[in-house]
Amino acid sequence: MNLSLLSCSNHRRFFTGLLALFLGFAPMVHAVVDDAHTEAMDLAGPAYKKGFKIREDYWKGTAKPGEQKSVKAQLFKGNEYWFWLGSDEDNVDITLDLFDGSGQKITLETISGIAAKGVRVVPPKTGTYVAVFTISLKETPPAKGKPEVEKPAKICWALAYGWR
C-alpha cells in the first residue's frame, strides 16, 4: 500500500488556497501545507528542545473515523523516541500506542494537542515495533440555530518521529 500517494482534501487547505488566489498568490497553492503533519510537528517542540532529532520524512494516509491503523517501525535499543500523530480534523479523539513484536505496549509517556497525540518510548530491544492508532470524531451537538456540520468520511493523518 502506498501511503504517500493518498491525497487529502480538507477545509483548511481549501481556505488557504482560496485566500492565496484572492491575494494573487495562485502559484503558491502548489506549496501544499500538510495540516496533519503540521499538527504533529506542533507537538514536537518540547522534544526538539530536549535534543531530539526530528525526521524530515513522515508517513501519511487517510482513515475512516474510529478505524484502527498500524505502521511498523524499526527501532534501536539505546535510542529514545517520540512518535507524533496529527490529524487534519480538529474535533477528534486520538489514540496512539507502540507495541513490540510480542504485543507488549511500550508507551512510556504521552502528550496531547488539539488534533495530535505524541508518545515517548525507549525500546527495550532492537527490532520492529508497531504504532497503532485511531482517530475518532468527537460527538458534539450543533450550535443552536445552526445546521449540523457534515462529518468527514475520511480523516487525513500524518505520523512523524524523532530520536536521541
Place this chain on the structure above:
Amino acid sequence: MSTAIHRVHFICRLALAVSCSCSALSSAQDTPSAAKEGSGELDLSKFPGQVMEDVIVPVPSEIFSVLEKLGDPDWKKEISTEAKAKFSERTDVALLLGTVVADGFLAVQAQDSKTVEAVGREVLDLSKALGVKDAVLPHCNAIQDAAKANDWETVRKELDATQRTVRQTMEKMKDNALAECVSVGGWLRGTQVVTSVINAGYTAEKAELLNQPELTDYFRDSMEEAITHLAQPEKLKLISSGLAQIHDLMVKGNGTMNQEAVATINRITSALVLRMTTKS
C-alpha cells in the same frame, strides 16, 4: 516460507495485543474490537486493525547515534574514496543515489565537510538522471551551504529531506519501485558501515543493532516486485538474494549476532555496494 510464517505470527500476536488494548477502550468509547467481550477470544475476521506492510525505514543516523553512545567509532575510516560509476539506466542510478545519500549521513557523522559537499554535487547529478532534479535542487544547495558552515544538524536534516523529496516525487511519477531502490541502496551502504564499525570493536550489545529481519524482509519483497518491471533484473536478483542471506543470519541470531555473522553481513553488503557503485 519461514518468512511468511514469521510475518503471520507477528501479525497474530499484534492482533491479539491490539484487540486486548481495544477491548479496554471499547467499554469507554464503544470502539469495535476483535476479541469477544470478556472472553479474550480472538476473532481475526473481525480484527479492526490493518497491519500495513510498510515499514518506516530508519535513516543511518539513528544507528550511528547508538554506536556513538556505545563507543568512539572511527567514522572517517569508513568514508569511501572510490570513484563511482556513471550509470545511465535509472535502476542503477536509483540504487547508487541511495548509497550516496548514506555516504552523506556518514560524512555528517565524521564531520567531513569536503565529502558532504561532494555528496551534494553527486546527489544533484543523480537526481537529474532520475528526472527529479528540480525537486531536489533546494536540498542540494542547502547541503552545500550547511557543509561550508559546518552546520551538521542542517546537513542531516537536508539529507533526510532529500530522501523524502526523491521518494515523494518518484511516487508521483508512479516510480514507486525506483523509490524503493533508493531506500535499499541507502540501507545496504548504511549496514556495510555499521557492520564494519561493529567488527572493529565487537560487543553483543552493538551487534544487537543488526536485529532488523522485518526490514530486510520488506526490502526483499520490494526487490522481488521491482524485478518484474524494472530494468537490470539480474542486479536486483543479486540484491534480493543478498537480503535473503542477511535476513536468515538475523533470524538465526535471534536478536544478537556473533562476530562471524556480523562479518558475513559485512561481506555481503560490501559486495552489493560494490556492485551498485561500480560497473564491476
